[in-house]
Amino acid sequence: MNMQDLPMPADIPIQAAQLAHARQLAQQSGRPLVEVLEAESGLPPDDFVRALGQLMHYPVLTALALHALQPRFDQLGFTEASHWQAVLLASEGPTPWLVMADPFDEVLPHRLQTMVSTPVRWCLAHRNDIAAYLQYHENQMRAMDQMQPETAHAGDEPSPVEALSLKSISEDSSPVVRFVRSTLYDALKAGASDIHLETTLHGLHVKYRIDGVLNEVGGLNGVAQAEQAISRIKVMSELDIAERRIPQDGRCKVHALGREIDLRVSIMPSVIGEDAVLRVLDRKALSEAQGISLEVLGFAPEMLARIRTQAESPYGMLLVTGPTGSGKTTTLYGIISEINTGQDKIITIEDPVEYQLPGVLQIPVNEKKGLTFARGLRSILRHDPDKIMVGEIRDGETAQIAVQSALTGHLVLTTVHANNVFDVISRFTNMGVDAYSFVSAVNAILAQRLIRVICPFCKVDDRPDAALLTKSGLQAADIRRYQFKKGQGCGQCHGTGYKGRKGIAELLQFDDRLRELIVAKAPISQVKALAAESGTRSMREAGLKLVETGETTLQEINRVTSLS
Known part of the structure; x- marks a missing residue:
């Protein structure tokens, strides 16, 4: 500089x-x-x-x-x-x-x-900015500096015993154990949703996903220490430390910040070594879970009202879609918390159970024991439920049972991975679900994303350049009503200009005309035109509304949503 x-x-x-x-x-x-x-x-x-x-x-x-x-x-x-x-x-x-x-x-x-x-x-x-800067780097050093090689030098090739010794990566005094423990602690303290350990030719890169964006927090020198750190993660997750050629999935629990936290672990081989990704599943205390509501994600008031209307339906299916980490499960928990009056039998089947909800029977999937979503859903129907939540529809069998459940008088709340509300229709068709049964069962499809909001501590006026406005699809006449803001970056947001996230969504409500178009296999352009006529607004429109009121930036909307 x-x-x-x-x-x-x-x-x-x-x-x-x-x-x-x-x-x-x-x-x-x-x-x-x-x-x-x-x-x-x-x-x-x-x-x-x-x-x-x-x-x-x-x-x-x-x-x-x-x-x-x-x-x-x-x-x-x-x-x-x-x-x-x-x-x-x-x-x-x-x-x-x-x-x-x-x-x-x-x-x-x-x-x-x-x-x-x-x-x-x-x-x-x-x-205050200097103090925040030092605190940020102290968190990085606590995770990285505790890993000091005892016998090997950085860059040395590990011996088979050194790299695979269970004893060397399970003792509390081991520097590898201290490194992994401090890395996990710092990630949880920073509010990370995922922890990425990426093997390189010279060691290990550690990244945290905070507010949906990856941030590199440091690196670890030494191939031997990098392999032992990955092996330590395997030991914690009860995976095979000798197997390095195929992907492995597992999970473990850690006690930190005064509560028990689940970690879902994915080990993936590469041409260099192995990478690990740990998904943080923060199992909140019961008292915290009781406070979950639809307001948590910060949806617009008119969208909240429409979602609540769908949640009050006595039967049918409400599908929530979006990528991993977009708040789908939180939305469903919020709905269940609001409709749980004690007069209905509510049963969920999840992988895993992320929050404990009072008065709700929650069943964790256990594929090793044969308890899949499909098998669990069949058993749930024999348990006299009124409302059912299925954590995720992954296959045709689960989709068929969920649709039949919605058609036989149950309210089914579930999630499916798709880019938008219209892709969900083709997704179910490709899974072999009859189009007539599908449209008869579904009440609405909700697609959502989480976008970062501007840090309130360093928010200032902004004037986007012409290239950004063109890329964002805005016309000169449109931008007059926008209050463009941006975050300068401060100690509160670690220089990113963003602090926290907010939900944006699009809701497709099914009526007779829409059902007829889908059953007739009409072009998707006709389906979209009818949806727009009925009041469906895209996620991009919802995001631009937040730009208009100065809550987020055009760069963030372009990152999360598609112009098309």
Whole structure:
């Protein structure tokens, strides 16, 4: 990063009288002058640090620019950086940046310069942004630095005993165990939904999926240690550590953050070694599960009303579709929680049971023992249910039974993987379900996605360029009503500009005209035209509505939804 890349202070001057008064208060209270001055200025943190840079003639580093640079803890250690609220950052040129929070500490520059052997360029950042930056890198180091090879050097080829020894990867004192444990702990603390361990020619890359996007949190040097880390995951999941040629699936439980958390494990061989993906299935406490409702995903009020209308149907099928991690199961749990009045028998069959719902009979799939979705669903029908939830329809047999259940007076809630509501129709047809039975059973199909929303702590006005507007399919006349916003990046969102996610959805409600078109195998264009006439709005339209109100960005909508 060059000097011109640093945002210069804005014209928000701090008056000399304010500074003099703040000095007097700081002497009386013993508090740091920079904190007293900020309180006296009444400015927001970003404006204050820009005004402070103008006052003290320092360039200012925003949280976004801060997170774009790598720390130089080899020259100014993490402990010293935390103590002095200052951090040394690598730059594109030969001179690194030394970022500090308190320019009034006259001793600080001399002390830091003696610790750093090379010349530096000084700049300012807000103390909260520096603290968040250090916390972020501390989480990374806790996971990565605990894995120190004891006997092998980085890059050494492992011996067969070293790579496959069950003893070496099961003892609590093993550095591999400490590495895996800290990696899992940090991922759970960060709210990751998936943990990716990717083998490379030189070691291991660790990535967390947070808010639906992969973030690399570090790497592990050494082929031997990488293989032992994957083997440790296999041991935890009761998989075969000697088998490296075929995919393996398993699961395990860990106790962290005060509760038991399930991990669904997938091991996949590659030309280099093996990769592991751990899906986090956070089994909430019973008291938390009681609070699940449809509001959790943040659907628009009009969409919530339409979903609730479908959930109140006495019979039929409500299908929820979307990719993995789009909140389908949470939507179904929210529906069940709202319709569970105690007057109906509600039974679910799931793989796995993610939340425990009071008053609901929940059955976990166990394919090793022969309990599949199809077999479990047959047994459920003999248990006098009123409402049934099927975790996922994967095959024709399950689809046939679910449709027949909906036709015989049960309300069936289920999920299926498809890109949109119209693809679900062909999906069931391809699974061998009779079109007439399918349209007679289905009340509605709900397709949904989760999109990231702009971080409220660093939201600012935005003006998208013409290329982005064209790519997004917006016309010049349309954009006048849009309140374009973006996140600058701050400590709260780790420099991403996004914090949290919100649901967008499209709902296709079946009526007689739509059923007739589907049974007659009409072109999909006619089905879409009739659906639009009946009030179906696409997920892209729902997403653009959030862009219009300044809740998310065009880039995020383009990432999640298709223009077509």
